[in-house]
Amino acid sequence: MNPAGFVAEQQTVRDTQRPERTIYAITGDGRTELYDWMRELVARPREEYPHFGVALSLLAVLSPAEAAELLTQRLAALAAQAQEVRALLGRAADDGVLWVFLAEEEYRLAVLEAEHRFVTTLITSLADPDYERTWRQFMEGPT
Numbered sequence: 001m002n003p004a005g006f007v008a009e010q011q012t013v014r015d016t017q018r019p020e021r022t023i024y025a026i027t028g029d030g031r032t033e034l035y036d037w038m039r040e041l042v043a044r045p046r047e048e049y050p051h052f053g054v055a056l057s058l059l060a061v062l063s064p065a066e067a068a069e070l071l072t073q074r075l076a077a078l079a080a081q082a083q084e085v086r087a088l089l090g091r092a093a094d095d096g097v098l099w100v101f102l103a104e105e106e107y108r109l110a111v112l113e114a115e116h117r118f119v120t121t122l123i124t125s126l127a128d129p130d131y132e133r134t135w136r137q138f139m140e141g142p143t
Contacts, residue, residue: 006030052115064126064135071123075116082112 010025026034059067085105092102099106125131 004029004033006033060135060138064132068123068126071119071126075119075123078112078116078119082109082116085109085112 005027007024007030008027010023012020012022014020062070085108089102089105089109092105
């Protein structure tokens with residue numbers, strides 16, 4: 001069943017001992033929808049709210065020392081993820097994969113590197129004695 005009309009049954013095949021299978025193909029309407037959707041995804045930035053943004057909005061709940069310790073753990077995880085992406089990109093380049101098929105991994109690496117820089121700066125800010133003093137006063141409440 002295809003109520004939107006974006007794909008249509010093309011043929012049913014049975015080869016060797018495998019069960020029968022149906023092959024579908026994109027329709028003209030499906031191709032139009034695909035291109036419209038891709039144009040929107042590529043051209044228009046969209047607000048996406050990652051979990052980390054929520055954590056940052058509540059970071060003052062944690063002591064500066066604990067926040068810095070947890071963010072240091074995050075830095076290690078970000079560095080490991082970035083290294084994995086670099087390795088994947090290296091293998092793909094060695095295999096002759098065209099750059100356009102790796103754009104999402106290049107983007108992922110850029111985001112990981114940007115977050116790493118941000119978190120590094122945040123850790124430095126948390127170590128500021130003025131912030132520690134302000135945080136303690138806030139947590140103690142009005143006197």
